[in-house]
Structure formats: C-alpha cells, structure tokens
Amino acid sequence: MGDTITVTGNIASDPERRVTASGIVIASFRLASRQRRFDRSANAWVDGDTNWYSVSAFRALGEHAYASLRRGDRVVVVGRLRLREWETATKKGWSAEIDADSLGHDLLWGTTTFQRDESARAPRPAASAEQTPAPVVEPVATVRPETADLSDRWSAPLVPSGAPAIDADEIPF
Numbered sequence: 001m002g003d004t005i006t007v008t009g010n011i012a013s014d015p016e017r018r019v020t021a022s023g024i025v026i027a028s029f030r031l032a033s034r035q036r037r038f039d040r041s042a043n044a045w046v047d048g049d050t051n052w053y054s055v056s057a058f059r060a061l062g063e064h065a066y067a068s069l070r071r072g073d074r075v076v077v078v079g080r081l082r083l084r085e086w087e088t089a090t091k092k093g094w095s096a097e098i099d100a101d102s103l104g105h106d107l108l109w110g111t112t113t114f115q116r117d118e119s120a121r122a123p124r125p126a127a128s129a130e131q132t133p134a135p136v137v138e139p140v141a142t143v144r145p146e147t148a149d150l151s152d153r154w155s156a157p158l159v160p161s162g163a164p165a166i167d168a169d170e171i172p173f
Contacts, residue, residue, distance in 0.1 A: 077102075
C-alpha cells in the first residue's frame with residue numbers, strides 16, 4: 001500500500017539515526033496519534049484510541065529530523081503509508097509505517113525556529129546569453145479615479161491594463 005497520509009502526534013521515542021552500507025541516512029522514531037472528541041452527554045473532551053506509527057525519514061530529511069526532533073515533541077508528518085503484516089512464534093498482527101516526505105513541529109502546541117541548511121542548497125547556474133529573459137509582467141487592472149467609491153475602499157472598480165494609473169497618494173487604501 002502506498003497511500004499518502006498526514007498524521008499529527010507525539011514522538012514516543014527519541015529518533016534513532018542509522019546509515020546504510022551505501023551511505024543513506026535514515027532517522028526513525030515511533031509516533032503516537034490520539035484523536036480527541038467532544039462528548040456532549042458528559043460535556044467534556046474524551047480521548048480516543050491511540051494509533052501507533054513507525055516513521056522513517058531518509059537522506060537530508062533524516063539528518064534534519066535527527067538533529068531537530070526529540071521524544072515528546074508534537075509533530076506533523078506527511079508521507080507514504082505502508083501496512084505490514086508481522087508474525088512471531090506467539091503473536092501476529094499489523095504495523096503501520098510511514099516513509100516521511102515532510103515533517104516538522106506542530107506549531108499549534110509551541111514555537112520553533114527554522115535554520116536553513118546552506119550545504120543542501122544547489123548553486124544557481126550562471127546566466128548564459130542563450131537564455132531568454134523573463135517576461136515583463138504588467139498589472140492586469142488599475143483603479144480608475146473617476147469611478148472610485150472612496151467611501152468603501154474595498155469596492156473600488158478595476159479597469160483593464162493601459163488605463164491611466166492613479167498616483168500612490170490618491171489610492172483609497
């Protein structure tokens with residue numbers, strides 16, 4: 001199964017970092033996701049069942065996850081869901097695994113600071129004479145002064161490009 005899924009939850013284990021024989025970095029952790037609902041009869045919030053996921057992040061995402069995430073952090077994970085059947089001598093069941101495409105802290109529960117990884121940015125190619133310049137984008141419409149209703153600043157009529165423009169001091173906004 002390869003469905004895309006978005007899950008919010010708490011990290012239940014500190015991320016572990018592994019490197020494959022071919023040099024690919026993998027960070028993995030367990031994620032607990034519990035949905036809450038409002039029970040009108042009890043007039044209170046009630047916790048639902050907890051869903052458990054094994055999350056894996058690869059390459060640069062794995063490095064960044066390992067450096068940034070800790071047990072207990074509230075996160076949002078977007079990735080591909082895989083359901084796997086497992087069996088031991090005494091038990092059998094299913095596990096839900098997410099191969100993360102994107103993940104980060106859930107800002108509903110706190111703040112974080114982003115720091116760009118400059119080493120991961122690709123250098124921009126040098127401009128060549130063969131490249132065509134970017135097209136000039138002109139405004140689609142402007143406000144025509146004689147029809148502007150200054151009492152309602154949000155309802156100023158728009159006219160096609162090429163009409164006489166208004167000085168910045170005359171714009172009703």
